[in-house]
Amino acid sequence: MKLPKGDVLLHAGDISYQGDPREIHDFLDWFGKLHFKHKIFIAGNHDFFFEKQKEIIIRGLIPAGVHYLKDEGITIDGIKIWGSPFTPLFYRWAFNKKRGNPLAQHWNNIPADTDILLTHGPVYGVLDVVINEQHAGDKDLLERVLAVKPKVHVCGHIHESYGLTKRYGIKFVNACVLNESYELVHQPIVFDL
Numbered sequence: 001m002k003l004p005k006g007d008v009l010l011h012a013g014d015i016s017y018q019g020d021p022r023e024i025h026d027f028l029d030w031f032g033k034l035h036f037k038h039k040i041f042i043a044g045n046h047d048f049f050f051e052k053q054k055e056i057i058i059r060g061l062i063p064a065g066v067h068y069l070k071d072e073g074i075t076i077d078g079i080k081i082w083g084s085p086f087t088p089l090f091y092r093w094a095f096n097k098k099r100g101n102p103l104a105q106h107w108n109n110i111p112a113d114t115d116i117l118l119t120h121g122p123v124y125g126v127l128d129v130v131i132n133e134q135h136a137g138d139k140d141l142l143e144r145v146l147a148v149k150p151k152v153h154v155c156g157h158i159h160e161s162y163g164l165t166k167r168y169g170i171k172f173v174n175a176c177v178l179n180e181s182y183e184l185v186h187q188p189i190v191f192d193l
């Protein structure tokens, strides 16, 4: 895949199939070499490595110029970016939390002055429709996003709902590059701030 040009590259999680360390090293090696001024990623429900491995080891693996966000933020040229890997409980994947309070506790950490919010899963009702036409997004995340009003919310996770749309005065991006059969069919999405 040829990546479009940009200042900041965001990856919304699921960098591996099942979090095998070899997949993680392969991703970090590739991601670290890409020509963007800043590269930011979060883990997703497939990325068990980031859930199981010791934090000190994970931080030691992150290449220069790459930022790994786990319920934390970074400011780049005055733009505040926050990232979180958590998604609603679905079987037993990584960074899964029960809907309601367990998940909402993570959303409460999102600072009110966030410009770009990066979460692995979508909010309820926006780019979150799965194959059986149900909405898979999280209602508490929607509530927090509407309170925070970031300029952009970026998610991945729901392969069937790739795209960019504007709702509630917020730009929403579902950046899934794979389809339901895990085939690489979508292009990275570019947006201006």
Ligand SMILES: [Zn+2]
Residues within 6 Å of the ligand: 013, 014, 044, 045, 046, 120, 156, 157, 158
């Ligand atoms: Zn996912």
